[in-house]
Amino acid sequence: MSCGEPHETDCSEVLAEVWLLLDHECDADRDAQLRRHLDECGPCLARYGLEEKVKRLLGRSCGGEHAPAELHQRLRDQIRSTVLEQAEVTVERGPGGTVVEVNQTRVESWRS
Incomplete structure (x- = not known):
């Protein structure tokens, strides 16, 4: 997704990390970079x-009950994976660090 406006951080990259931002x-x-984009x-x-x-x-619906740590981590991993996949973002972790790639399709329209 892109709003079509130029930003320091691309919309799809921000949306791929919304849950990371929400979960601090x-x-x-x-x-700060993500919040600047949202502003x-x-x-x-x-x-x-x-x-x-x-x-x-979700927090209110769970009534204060806590999921087992293993379930919590599996859900968090699945949500992150799904969000990254939908935003066409790949994350590769290796001994040299983490590489994040955002695949973008730019669509432009002209008016005569």
Whole structure:
């Protein structure tokens, strides 16, 4: 997804990391970068707001019960994998560090 406006961080990259932001799993620099994007991009901010509401609803619906740690981790991994797949983002971890690749298709339209 892209709103069509130029940003320091691409919309699809931000949306792929929305749950990391919601769960406070980003380092301070990445958190600030993602929040700057949300401040300037209405469509991404709306999507962030929707995900935030889903997270709160899930929290209330669970009634304070805690899932076993293993289930929690499997769900978190599956959600992250699905979000990255939908955003066409690949993450490769290796001894040299982590490589993140965002596949983008740019669509432009012209008016005469």
